[in-house]
Amino acid sequence: MASHIVGYPRIGPKRELKFAQESFWDGKSTAEDLQKVAADLRASIWKQMADAGIKFIPSNTFSFYDQILDTTAMLGAVPPRYGWTGGEIGFDIFFSMARGNASQPAMEMTKWFDTNYHFIVPELGPETKFSYSSHKAVSEYKEAKALGIDTVPVLIGPVSYLLLSKPAKGVEKSFSLLSLLSQVLPVYKEVIAELKAAGASWIQFDEPTLILDLHSHQLQAFTEAYSELESSFSGLNVLIETYFADVPAEAYKTITSLNGISGFGFDLVRGTQTLDLIKSGFPSGKYLFAGVVDGRNIWANDLTSSLSTLEGLESIVGKDKLVVSTSCSLMHTAVDLVNETKLDSEIKSWLAFAAQKVVEVNALAKALSGAKDEAFFSSNAAAQASRKSSPRVNNEEVQKAAAGLKGSDHRRATNVSARLDAQQKNLNLPILPTTTIGSFPQTMDLRRIRREYKANKISEEEYVQAIREEISKVVKLQEELDIDVLVHGEPERNDMVEYFGEQLSGFAFTVNGWVQSYGSRCVKPPIIYGDVSRPKAMTVFWSSMAQSMTSRPMKGMLTGPVTILNWSFVRNDQPRFETCYQIALAIKKEVEDLEAAGIQVIQIDEAALREGLPLRKSEQAFYLDWAVHSFRITNCGVKDTTQIHTHMCYSNFNDIIHSIIDMDADVITIENSRSDEKLLSVFREGVKYGAGIGPGVYDIHSPRIPSTEEIADRINKMLAVLETNILWVNPDCGLKTRKYAEVKPALTNMVSAAKLLRKELASA
16 A cells, blocks of 8 residues: 655754755855755655655655745746846745845745745736746756655646736736646646656646636636646656645546546545545546645544545555545644654644654555554554543633623724724824834844743843843834834744743643744744633733833734634644634733733734635635634723734735724734735725724835835825825834844835825825
C-alpha cells in the first residue's frame, strides 16, 4: 500500500530558512549562502520522508516566498515595472515582486484560501508575455534524484494559477484571466518535457480552486487545459490534487472524467462529503490519493477511524489503487514534536506535528497492506481516550456562561452616529486623525529582554523597567511625530495571539511550533485544548502605564476572539463557534477592565475574521453570524464615550463588507494600499459606511518609504468616496516587522500628508 505527502514545511525545525532570508535581505550574506541553507533543508526533508517509508515524496514544494510567486517566475509573468528583460529570474526580480524595492511597490499579497498563509497575487493582462523563465521545478527534482530519492514534482495547476490572479493595473476588471490559458500552456508543456527527460514518472498538479463554487465556463477550462496537455503526459503518471474542502459534485465529475490523468487527491478531513461522491462512482483503474491525515491541525490522527475509512475506500478503488495521503500540504502545521521539550506530557501525547504525520501516513499504509503496527495503534488509541476523558479539557462554569449567550445579539444600546458624537466631544480629535495599528519595531534588544525574562535570567523588576523604557521611547516618538491617537508599541508581546493565549486557560504553547505565514514571517500558533477563560487582567497594567506617559489618547490593544481562534490550532472535539464564544467572554472582561482603568480608546483586532470565511458560499452566512456576534460580545457593555476600534488586514473584504458594518465598531482600520485600493471600490459602488474608517495609506510589509505626496494622493482617493468626518489616516498594519529607519520617515510623511489635506480642506 502506497503513501503520499502533499507538501512539507519549508522553514526548518528552528526557522533556519527565515534567518537565512533575513540575513540575505540585510546584505549580511550572499545568494549562495541562502541557496546552501535551502539545499540542506530540502535534503533533510526528502531523506526524512524516504526513511519513513513514504513512496510519493513531493519536490518543488520548497519556496523562498510562496508557490504562486514561484509559478509567476516559471511563467515569466513579471509586471513591467520591475524592469525584467528576460532570462532566468533571479533573487533580485523575485524578491522585488514579493517585497518591493526602493522605487517600486510590491505586488498584492493576500490569504491562501482560508489559511493564515499568504501568496503574492499575479498581475496579468492581454499584454502579458509568458516564457519559461524559472527552472526551479526541474532543478529540485534533479537535486533530489542526485541524493538517490525519486520525487513527485509539484506544480500549481494552470487553471488555479489563472483563477487566483487579478487583472493588472490599467486592465479592465472584466478581462477574462482564463483567456490566457492558451498562452500559459506552452510553458507548462516545456516544464513537463524537461521533467520527463530528467526521469520523473509522476507529476502532481495542485488545483485547489476546484473546491470553490465555480461557474460552468471555469470548470470547462479544466477540461480544455488538461485535454491540451494530454499528449505531453505520455509516459507519465499525473496526479490532480485538491484540498481544504469538499469538491462540489460538478467539479468532481469534471476532473474524474479527464483523460490522461492517473490519480486524484482529495481532502477527506475537511471534505467529508467528497467521500459520498467517491462511493457513488470513481473512475476504474485510477489512483485515489485519500487525504485522511489532517495537514491543517496538530492533533494526532484517530488511526482506528482513519483505517476504517480507508478500508471502505479500498473496496471501491482496489487495493493497488489506494494511496494514503495527507489532507493538504503539511506546511500549515508545525514541523516536529521532538523539538518540544517543555510541553506538558499529557497534552504532548495528543499531538502530531508534520514529522509525526508522515509517520501516521505510513503506519496507515502499512496497516492496509497487512503489516499493522499493533503497538503504535494501541498507543494512539490510549492517547485518544485520554484526551476525551481528561478533566483539564472541560470547565462546566465556562460552558454554562457560553450557553447563556443565546437569546441576545449583544449590540451596544446607542447607534454608531450618536456614539461618534459623544466620543468626539470627549477626545477632541482633528479631522483626518492619525494613528498606527499597534506594534512598533521589535528590536534585537527587545527580543533579548523577553528571552532573558522567560529564561529567568533577569528579575521581574528588571523586565518591567526595560519594557517601561521601551514604551516611553515609543510614546515620545509618536508625540514628536504629532500622531493623534497613540499606541504603546506592544514591546511585551512577541505575537498578538500568543501573548493572550499565554494568559488564558485552555491554551498550551510550544517552543518551536513555528508555521510560515509569508516570506520569512513565521508565527507560533497556540494550541487550544480545553475550555477558555481569563483568570486575571492581561493588558491593563501596560496600557495604564502608557496612558500615564501622555495626555493624548492611548489605545488599549487586544486581539479579538475570532482572530485568536483562527490563528490558533483549535480543538476539534467541539464546534469552532463554541470555542469562539468562550474566548469572546474572556476578552469582554478585559475590555471592561481597561475601560474602568480610564482607557478611552480600545482596539480589538479582528485581522483574521475574513480568513475563517468558509470556502463554499452555502456555509458562509452561518460563520459570519457567529463570528460577528463574537466580536460584539466583547464590547457590548462599554459606555458611549469609549471608542472601540478594530483592525483587519490582507484579505478581500469586499464580499463581506455588510458583515463588517454589522460588527458595529466605532472605527475600523483596514488594509488597502497593497491591494491597489480594491476596498475603495465598495464605496464607489454605493455602500454607505457611517462609522470611522481608516483604509491603510501605505504598505508596511515592504521596506519602501512612501512620499508625502504619494500618501496624500491615496487619502484624496479615499475622500472621493468617504465622508471627511469619518476618515482616519493610518498604515496598513502593525510595524513590528519594520526597522525604525523605515518607520520614522514613513510616519513623518503620513502625518505631513494628513496635515496638508487638513489645510486644503479648511481653505476649501
